[in-house]
Amino acid sequence: MIERARRIVVLSGAGVSTDSGIPDFRGPNGLWTRDPGAERMSNITEYRRDPALRARTWQARTVNPAWTAKPNAAHRALARLEETGRLVAILTQNIDGLHQRAGSRRVIELHGTMFETVCLSCPDVRPMREALDRVRAGEVDPPCLVCGGILKSATVSFGQALDRAVLDEARAAAESADLMLAVGSSLTVQPAAGLVGLAARAGAPVVICNASPTPYDGLAVAVVREPLSEALPALLAAPTA
Numbered sequence: 001m002i003e004r005a006r007r008i009v010v011l012s013g014a015g016v017s018t019d020s021g022i023p024d025f026r027g028p029n030g031l032w033t034r035d036p037g038a039e040r041m042s043n044i045t046e047y048r049r050d051p052a053l054r055a056r057t058w059q060a061r062t063v064n065p066a067w068t069a070k071p072n073a074a075h076r077a078l079a080r081l082e083e084t085g086r087l088v089a090i091l092t093q094n095i096d097g098l099h100q101r102a103g104s105r106r107v108i109e110l111h112g113t114m115f116e117t118v119c120l121s122c123p124d125v126r127p128m129r130e131a132l133d134r135v136r137a138g139e140v141d142p143p144c145l146v147c148g149g150i151l152k153s154a155t156v157s158f159g160q161a162l163d164r165a166v167l168d169e170a171r172a173a174a175e176s177a178d179l180m181l182a183v184g185s186s187l188t189v190q191p192a193a194g195l196v197g198l199a200a201r202a203g204a205p206v207v208i209c210n211a212s213p214t215p216y217d218g219l220a221v222a223v224v225r226e227p228l229s230e231a232l233p234a235l236l237a238a239p240t241a
């Protein structure tokens with residue numbers, strides 16, 4: 001199937017980056033599995049309401065392993081596939097930028113990016129490093145420099161809607177696919193997970209590569225459980241002629 005496909009679309013999740021030293025969320029060693037309270041940091045209502053939670057979140061941002069992480073073999077395999085012209089889009093739930101650092105250019109960031117900040121009260125957007133410098137200098141909950149509002153990373157938290165234009169672009173890519181490859185995602189977070197079903201309804205076969213079962217496994221023509229840094233290079237090494 002991979003050899004025949006000419007319009008491959010990938011939906012990627014946190015499991016792609018675990019071999020780069022970035023823990024996933026719901027896996028056996030996931031961030032929320034080990035510390036259930038950490039999930040509150042990704043809830044927009046809690047984040048707005050609780051200054052102490054925001055302070056904890058800012059401290060966690062300063063030591064996020066993604067700042068020093070490097071792309072692994074799975075990221076690089078997808079970048080090589082893109083070079084063949086047969087991978088038309090990576091629809092990623094990840095915010096770590098590792099697909100881009102591996103060389104991928106056709107990346108749609110469904111859940112935003114950790115490399116910028118946004119204000120919850122005004123349109124100001126700035127590089128995340130500026131806010132982190134302020135935290136390291138002693139500001140526990142740095143406010144917006146324009147209006148004094150609450151700052152957060154430019155990521156989509158629980159309780160926030162995905163950017164409509166981004167979601168529309170992702171849906172169009174999914175519907176155009178002749179193969180949907182879902183990698184490293186639990187496929188439990190909507191609407192991102194629904195892109196798999198959208199591709200299948202449009203006629204694309206679905207291949208799921210994930211360490212644990214997903215709600216969409218019954219829809220897939222193949223399910224792969226091997227570690228992604230091993231499985232993806234092997235799967236995508238198929239001849240392209």
